[in-house]
Amino acid sequence: MMKWTIRISLGLPLLLGGALLVSVFLTGRRLAARYDVNVATAPIPMDESSRTRGEHLGRAVAICTNCHGADLGGQVQLDRALIGRIASPNLTPGNGSAVRGYSAEDWFRALRHGVRPDGTAIMLMPAGDFDGLSTEEVAMMVAWLQALPPVDREVAPSRHGPLMSLRYMLGQMPGLIPAESLDHGRTFAHRASERGTGERFATTCTGCHGPNLSGGPMLGAPPGTPEPSNLTRHSTGLQQWTERDFTRALREHVSKDGRQLHQFMPRAYASMRDADVAAIWAYLATLPPKARGER
Secondary structure (H helix, E strand, C coil): CHHHHHHHHHHHHHHHHHHHHHHHHHHHHHHHCECCCCCCCCCCCCCHHHHHHHHHHHHHHCCCHHHHCCCCCCEEEEEECCCEEEEECECCCCCCECCCCCCHHHHHHHHHHCECCCCEECCCCCHHHHCCCCHHHHHHHHHHHHCCCCCCCCCCCCEECHHHHHHHHCCCCHHHCHHHCCCCCCCCCCCHHHCCHHHHHHHHHHHHHCCCCCCCCCCCCCCCCCCCCCCCCCCCCCCCCCHHHHHHHHHHCECCCCCECCCCCCHHHHHCCHHHHHHHHHHHCCCCCCCCCCC
């Protein structure tokens, strides 16, 4: 019995260590995979009104600042030896830029497909969340991004540590490599008018609130992450809410009952235009009611 106890006590750490090493290796191989995507682009507008609209879309709808920082100069959000590093790169033309020399096609490849110019996947790049934006609107965002003032900041690249890799390989962190699950042959509306504003902009909410916006636990979310709310007209969601309640939640970061929303909910939505907020609310009213977390 003593011999077996010793063997087990020595064997379990070795097995765990082996599993972690294999996970890191396999995750690295999948991150190194190359995607040959057919990038659909549009001419990048040069006028100031288009850049202004692109900035509004980037800050208030796609909320690029939530990851890349208010100045888009990038930032490290988590850095733990065993977990890994989650970092958002510098999107400005300053020192440390990750996008210096990007062509329009490179920008579209990153925003639509979550892929770098060399074809490798961008770790944690939620490209699918922007599917509601039209090609015309993405071009406006690119116009804004290309005109950003330089920020000199070197940001260490993201790194998959052993625990992050193990969770990914066990299917508990599917968002680590979004390019894997995207349909790279999907098509997009060319102009914004081809789909309703509410439906298009609500697409950016699906990354947290789920594909049908019913909320519930986020698979692979870091410990302590709150469960996103149910945005359908179910009793566990917005059934008793009014448009005024919804607008207040976005503008003041306060729930219907007066509670402060968790800091995980981006405050950038407060700057969304009134007409856009109203359109999203009208679209949410068309969704079938679903219990929280129901798929």
